[in-house]
Amino acid sequence: MSVVEDPHDVRIAVGATGLLRDLNRAGVLDAVDLHVAARVTTLAHDEDPLVALAVAVAVRAVRGGSVCVRLDGLVAEDDEVAWPDPATWRAAIAASPLTRDPEVLHLEDDRLYLDRYWREEVQVCTDVLARASTGRVERPEGLDRVFPLTGYDEQRDAAALALAQPTTVLTGGPGTGKTTAVAGLLALLAEQAEQQGAPRLRIALAAPTGKAAARLQQAVEKEVGNLRDEADRGRLAGLRAMTLHRLLGTRPDTSARFRHHRDNRLPHDVVVVDEASMVSLTMMARLLEALRPDARLVLVGDPDQLASVEAGAVLADLVDGLGARRDVEVAALATSHRFGEAIGALAAAVRDGRADDAVALLRQGDPHVVFEETEDPGPVLRDVLLPRARQLRLAGLDGAADEALALLDGHRLLCAHRDGPHGVHHWNHQVERWLSEELTEGLWSAWYPGRPFLVTANDYGLGIYNGDTGAAVLRRGVLRAVVAGVTGPLDLATSRVSDVETMHAMTIHKSQGSQAGEVTVLLPDVESRLLTRELLYTAITRAQDRVRVVGSEASVRAAVDRPVGRASGLRERLREGG
Numbered sequence: 001m002s003v004v005e006d007p008h009d010v011r012i013a014v015g016a017t018g019l020l021r022d023l024n025r026a027g028v029l030d031a032v033d034l035h036v037a038a039r040v041t042t043l044a045h046d047e048d049p050l051v052a053l054a055v056a057v058a059v060r061a062v063r064g065g066s067v068c069v070r071l072d073g074l075v076a077e078d079d080e081v082a083w084p085d086p087a088t089w090r091a092a093i094a095a096s097p098l099t100r101d102p103e104v105l106h107l108e109d110d111r112l113y114l115d116r117y118w119r120e121e122v123q124v125c126t127d128v129l130a131r132a133s134t135g136r137v138e139r140p141e142g143l144d145r146v147f148p149l150t151g152y153d154e155q156r157d158a159a160a161l162a163l164a165q166p167t168t169v170l171t172g173g174p175g176t177g178k179t180t181a182v183a184g185l186l187a188l189l190a191e192q193a194e195q196q197g198a199p200r201l202r203i204a205l206a207a208p209t210g211k212a213a214a215r216l217q218q219a220v221e222k223e224v225g226n227l228r229d230e231a232d233r234g235r236l237a238g239l240r241a242m243t244l245h246r247l248l249g250t251r252p253d254t255s256a257r258f259r260h261h262r263d264n265r266l267p268h269d270v271v272v273v274d275e276a277s278m279v280s281l282t283m284m285a286r287l288l289e290a291l292r293p294d295a296r297l298v299l300v301g302d303p304d305q306l307a308s309v310e311a312g313a314v315l316a317d318l319v320d321g322l323g324a325r326r327d328v329e330v331a332a333l334a335t336s337h338r339f340g341e342a343i344g345a346l347a348a349a350v351r352d353g354r355a356d357d358a359v360a361l362l363r364q365g366d367p368h369v370v371f372e373e374t375e376d377p378g379p380v381l382r383d384v385l386l387p388r389a390r391q392l393r394l395a396g397l398d399g400a401a402d403e404a405l406a407l408l409d410g411h412r413l414l415c416a417h418r419d420g421p422h423g424v425h426h427w428n429h430q431v432e433r434w435l436s437e438e439l440t441e442g443l444w445s446a447w448y449p450g451r452p453f454l455v456t457a458n459d460y461g462l463g464i465y466n467g468d469t470g471a472a473v474l475r476r477g478v479l480r481a482v483v484a485g486v487t488g489p490l491d492l493a494t495s496r497v498s499d500v501e502t503m504h505a506m507t508i509h510k511s512q513g514s515q516a517g518e519v520t521v522l523l524p525d526v527e528s529r530l531l532t533r534e535l536l537y538t539a540i541t542r543a544q545d546r547v548r549v550v551g552s553e554a555s556v557r558a559a560v561d562r563p564v565g566r567a568s569g570l571r572e573r574l575r576e577g578g
C-alpha cells in the first residue's frame with residue numbers, strides 16, 4: 001500500500017475524516033471518490049460514515065471500469081485495509097435514504113451499484129433475454145452456396161445459428177473470419193426477405209469508433225465481393241457502416257440520450273455491431289432499447305481483448321452468461337486464417353493464462369516471435385525505430401505518400417502507457433531526438449516530412465476518423481497530411497487536420513481494431529496497473545506477421561497472471577434470469 005505523504009497532493013481530499021481519510025491517504029480511494037461521497041451524503045442528510053464509504057467505493061469501481069463493487073471481495077482484494085464487517089456495512093447501506101429517495105445506491109446480494117448502472121445492467125439482461133427465446137430452424141440450403149464447402153465449416157455453423165436466433169453473439173480472435181461469416185449471413189437474410197416478398201432488408205452495420213466502422217465497411221465490402229453468386233452480391237451492394245453514436249442519433253442537447261430509444265425505434269431489420277468488446281454497458285443498454293423487438297441483432301467481437309473504456313465488460317459477460325443457457329447459443333469461431341502458428345500459439349497462451357507456455361514460446365526463437373529480454377529498452381528500440389523513422393522521412397521528403405503509408409502499416413510500436421518512461425510521449429520524443437541528432441537541422445516544428453500521425457477525433461466533413469493514421473509528405477514544396485482513409489489516401493493541408501498526435505509510438509488501447517505487419521510491444525514494469533492479460537493479448541494480436549516483445553520475463557508473467565476482472569452482475573443475471 002503506497003501512502004501519500006504530501007497534504008497538498010491533488011489526490012488528497014482535504015477535510016476527510018476517519019476511515020475515508022485513511023483510505024485516501026493510503027491511495028485506496030481517490031479525492032474524487034471522497035468528493036462525490038461527501039456531496040451525495042450531505043444532500044441526503046446521511047451522516048453515517050459507512051454510507052459515505054459505500055458511495056466512495058461504488059464511484060471508485062466505476063472509475064476502474066467495473067459496473068459494481070463486491071463488498072465481500074474488497075476484503076480479499078486488500079487485507080491491509082480495515083474494511084468494515086460486510087454484514088454491518090450492508091445493514092448501514094440498506095438503512096440509508098440513499099437506497100430509496102433519491103435512489104443513488106443499489107445493493108443486491110454483496111454487489112453494490114451506483115443506481116444508474118444497476119438499472120442499465122437489469123435492462124440489458126431483460127432486453128437480451130426477451131430476444132433470446134426462439135427455437136432452431138432448418139439449415140437453409142443457401143448456406144452451401146454462400147460458404148465454400150471445404151474450410152468454412154465454422155462460419156457455416158455460425159451463420160446457421162445466427163439465422164435461427166434473434167440475437168447472436170459471434171466471437172472469435174483476430175482473423176478467424178468473423179466478417180466473412182457476417183457477409184454470408186447477410187446474403188442469406190437478404191435472400192430470405194426476397195423470397196418472402198418482403199421489402200429490401202434494412203441492414204445497419206455499426207461499430208463503437210469511427211475507425212472501426214470504416215474498417216467494418218471495408219471488410220464487409222471485400223467479403224461481399226467474394227460471394228460467388230452475383231445475386232447475393234447485388235442484394236448487399238452499397239452497405240454502409242457507421243458509429244453506434246451515429247446509428248442511434250446523437251442529440252446536440254444531451255450526451256446521455258439518443259434520438260432512437262424505446263419509443264422511437266431504429267427502422268432496421270438487421271443490426272450488426274462489430275468490435276463489440278469495446279461497447280460499454282451504457283451504450284449496450286441504449287442500443288438494445290432502440291432495436292425493434294423483431295429486429296435481428298448480431299454482436300461481433302473478441303471477448304478476450306481489452307474491454308470498453310467506460311464501465312462494463314458486456315461482450316465477455318454475454319459470452320459467459322448466455323453460454324450457460326439453453327435457449328440461446330454463442331457462435332464461436334476458433335481457427336485463425338491470418339497469422340502464422342507462432343503468433344497464434346503465443347496469443348492463445350496469454351489468453352488462457354499459461355504463463356510458462358507464453359515465456360517458452362517467446363524464447364523458442366521462431367522468426368515470427370521475438371523476445372527482447374531487457375530492463376533497458378533504449379538500445380533495442382533505437383535499432384528498431386530509427387531506421388524506420390529515417391525511411392519514413394525520406395519517403396516524406398520524396399513526396400512518396402504510398403510508400404510512407406505502407407511503412408506505417410509495416411511496423412508499429414505499442415506502449416501500455418501514455419506518460420512515463422514506458423509511455424508513448426517519451427518514445428515519440430525520443431525518436432524525434434534521435435532523428436534530429438542525425439540531421440543538420442532539428443525537427444523544430446510539430447509538422448515535418450515523414451511525421452507519422454494518429455487522428456484523434458472524427459471529422460465527417462474531411463472523411464477522417466479517430467484512429468486513422470497518416471504521414472506528412474512534401475508535395476511541390478508544400479507539406480501535406482496524407483491520411484490512410486478506408487477508400488484510399490486523403491491528401492489534406494496540415495492546417496486542416498487539427499486533432500492529431502505524433503505516432504512513432506501508440507498506446508495499446510488506441511491500437512484496438514487495427515493491425516500492422518510487425519508489432520513491437522514495450523512492456524511496462526511489473527507494478528504498472530495497466531499491465532494485464534487483456535492488454536498483452538490485444539497488443540500481440542495486432543501483429544500480422546511478426547511480434548517483438550520488449551521487457552522482462554517478470555512483466556510477461558505479471559501480465560498473463562492478471563486478468564482484468566471487471567466486476568458486474570450481468571453474467572449471473574443472464575445465467576439465472578428468464
Ligand SMILES: Nc1ncnc2c1ncn2[C@@H]1O[C@H](COP(=O)(O)OP(=O)(O)OP(=O)(O)O)[C@@H](O)[C@H]1O
Binds near residue numbers: 152153173174181
Ligand atoms: N474459412 C476461411 N478459409 C480461408 N480464409 C478465410 C476463411 N475465412 C476468412 N478467410 C480470410 O481470412 C481473412 C480474415 O477474415 P475476416 O476478415 O473475415 O476475419 P475477422 O475475424 O473479421 O478479422 P478481424 O480480426 O480483422 O476482425 C480474410 O482475408 C478472409 O478472406
